[in-house]
Amino acid sequence: MAQTTNTTRGPVTGTAHRAKKRKPFLLDLYSTAVGKKYVMAITGVLLIGFVITHMIGNLKMYLGKEDFNHYAEFLRELLVPILPRTVFLWILRGGLLGAVVLHVHAAYGLTLLNRGARSVKYQSPRDYQVATFASRTMRWTGIIVFLFVFWHLADLTWGTVNALGTTAADGVFVRGDAYGNVVRSFERPPVALLYIVANIALGTHLFHGVWSLFQSIGWSSPRFNKWRRWLATAIATIVVVGNVSFPIAVLAGIVGQ
Amino acid sequence: MTASHGEHLTNLTLSVWRQKGPDAAGAFESYRIDSISDEASFLEMLDVLNEKLIDEGRDAVTFEHDCREGICGSCSLMIDGQAHGPQRGTATCQLHMRKFKSGANIVIEPWRATSFPIIKDLMVDRSAFDRIIESGGYITSQTGGAPDANLVPVPKPVADAAMDSAACIGCGACVAACPNGAANLFTAAKVAHLNLLPQGQAERYARAESMVETMDEYFGSCTNHGECEAACPKEISIDVIALMNKDYRKAKFANRKEIARS
Numbered sequence: 001m002a003q004t005t006n007t008t009r010g011p012v013t014g015t016a017h018r019a020k021k022r023k024p025f026l027l028d029l030y031s032t033a034v035g036k037k038y039v040m041a042i043t044g045v046l047l048i049g050f051v052i053t054h055m056i057g058n059l060k061m062y063l064g065k066e067d068f069n070h071y072a073e074f075l076r077e078l079l080v081p082i083l084p085r086t087v088f089l090w091i092l093r094g095g096l097l098g099a100v101v102l103h104v105h106a107a108y109g110l111t112l113l114n115r116g117a118r119s120v121k122y123q124s125p126r127d128y129q130v131a132t133f134a135s136r137t138m139r140w141t142g143i144i145v146f147l148f149v150f151w152h153l154a155d156l157t158w159g160t161v162n163a164l165g166t167t168a169a170d171g172v173f174v175r176g177d178a179y180g181n182v183v184r185s186f187e188r189p190p191v192a193l194l195y196i197v198a199n200i201a202l203g204t205h206l207f208h209g210v211w212s213l214f215q216s217i218g219w220s221s222p223r224f225n226k227w228r229r230w231l232a233t234a235i236a237t238i239v240v241v242g243n244v245s246f247p248i249a250v251l252a253g254i255v256g257q
Numbered sequence: 258m259t260a261s262h263g264e265h266l267t268n269l270t271l272s273v274w275r276q277k278g279p280d281a282a283g284a285f286e287s288y289r290i291d292s293i294s295d296e297a298s299f300l301e302m303l304d305v306l307n308e309k310l311i312d313e314g315r316d317a318v319t320f321e322h323d324c325r326e327g328i329c330g331s332c333s334l335m336i337d338g339q340a341h342g343p344q345r346g347t348a349t350c351q352l353h354m355r356k357f358k359s360g361a362n363i364v365i366e367p368w369r370a371t372s373f374p375i376i377k378d379l380m381v382d383r384s385a386f387d388r389i390i391e392s393g394g395y396i397t398s399q400t401g402g403a404p405d406a407n408l409v410p411v412p413k414p415v416a417d418a419a420m421d422s423a424a425c426i427g428c429g430a431c432v433a434a435c436p437n438g439a440a441n442l443f444t445a446a447k448v449a450h451l452n453l454l455p456q457g458q459a460e461r462y463a464r465a466e467s468m469v470e471t472m473d474e475y476f477g478s479c480t481n482h483g484e485c486e487a488a489c490p491k492e493i494s495i496d497v498i499a500l501m502n503k504d505y506r507k508a509k510f511a512n513r514k515e516i517a518r519s
């Protein structure tokens with residue numbers, strides 16, 4: 001319980017514009033909580049852009065094996081005459097990785113700050129008025145999505161766990177046959193369930209995140225504020241419905257070998 | 258004198274946080290209020306309790322209060338898990354017992370934040386807010402005779418918005434209610450109040466930068482739950498937080514020589 005406010009600060013001077021020694025510009029910005037929230041919001045927008053594009057691309061699954069695998073190949077050939085094959089894809093991957101690292105690093109730093117800001121918790125139950133399930137579980141939904149991404153890569157990019165639990169007749173991970181790999185993976189009900197749960201977590205994260213990021217980047221106006229909740233709900237719904245449809249379609253036999 | 262019009266509430270149980278000093282361990286203690294008029298304010302109800310405790314030779318419950326009319330920001334109680342209790346847009350001193358029912362068990366806790374250390378029982382030290390104000394919550398005014406009224410034109414919508422922010426009484430409910438212990442609503446209200454007005458323009462960006470960074474030394478980080486807005490006795494909107502974030506960004510990016518502001 002022992003806490004006293006920092007008394008090392010001097011008395012009121014009337015010239016309180018402190019001449020603080022500053023870090024280089026971007027690090028200076030990142031060193032404050034408001035600056036970190038800018039980073040979270042901007043990296044969040046990049047990741048949302050990826051998530052939506054990824055979902056739309058995967059809809060090609062409904063057009064059949066040829067189309068889907070052709071799309072996977074197209075990603076490798078992006079900007080090809082300008083850059084060698086897969087180079088642009090690697091640039092995108094690097095950008096995504098950077099965004100995830102920054103997003104999680106900022107989330108981690110802010111979580112520690114928040115823990116410290118209330119070192120003694122309330123000793124009686126709180127009666128929250130407006131905080132939503134989504135806003136109160138950002139850290140958990142974030143961690144679920146983060147861990148899921150590793151499984152997802154091991155499953156469908158590296159292929160290490162793609163045939164786990166299947167019988168030999170189901171075949172093995174085939175590099176270049178993205179369609180077959182997806183079907184093979186989702187035919188395992190526990191794996192399908194994992195994809196469904198992770199995407200609901202992602203949707204929950206976005207339900208708060210998309211609304212919240214406007215606030216974090218100082219983008220607020222009576223003209224569009226009422227649309228922010230609507231936009232967040234729409235993005236969360238589209239991502240969840242789209243992504244959850246894939247494992248269900250495979251289990252239901254709509255998409256198959 | 259007319260007789261009291263109110264009903265009486267009976268059989269109230271209060272669970273009050275008692276703590277002898279900043280470093281002492283605290284605990285809830287239970288007290289009974291047999292009967293109290295529903296016209297009594299919450300603080301008057303505590304006065305009644307304290308008179309009883311003093312009569313019994315026991316230590317009165319320390320709680321902070323001053324104006325008892327909702328303008329000073331001293332009263333600060335977490336009542337049944339809500340900062341300033343169950344009534345929206347009201348400071349504890351303006352909360353009345355008619356909001357409660359006979360037989361209720363009312364839990365009263367102090368604000369909890371590392372930078373609001375408990376002085377005694379329900380009273381906390383909010384001077385971390387003063388540190389934030391010192392770092393930019395003022396304007397530098399010219400010396401000389403008092404300027405004529407209305408010398409500086411202020412558009413009506415701007416005056417209204419500034420006034421809405423200026424309504425902040427510095428009570429700390431926003432910090433208390435925030436799951437992160439963040440002081441963004443308080444700081445943003447103070448930033449917005451001055452940054453909206455012409456008189457505040459000279460120090461606009463220095464103010465945003467300095468106040469945000471001082472806030473950072475003491476409080477948590479906003480995750481936009483909106484609990485502060487719901488708890489604020491002056492119903493200050495979290496829109497001011499967006500304004501503060503925007504001015505903080507501009508403070509960092511703008512070339513201050515070009516905008517001719519400090």
Ligand code: HEM
Nearest residue numbers: 040041044047048107138139142143146209212213216480
């Ligand atoms: C596909 C992945 C992800 C997307 C699209 C995403 C998106 C977002 C967005 C848009 C925000 C709102 C930012 C703001 O309020 O300014 C946010 C906040 C947050 N994200 Fe993520 N995120 C992702 C992954 C993660 C991961 C992996 C974690 C953590 C392990 C995480 C943790 C958080 C936390 C804690 C917040 C709240 C931060 C705060 O308000 O202080 N997110 N996310």
Ligand code: SF4
Nearest residue numbers: 425426428429431489
């Ligand atoms: S913003 Fe509202 S809750 Fe916060 S200190 Fe000011 S009046 Fe109190």
Ligand code: FES
Nearest residue numbers: 325329330332350
């Ligand atoms: S006692 Fe002054 S606001 Fe409540």
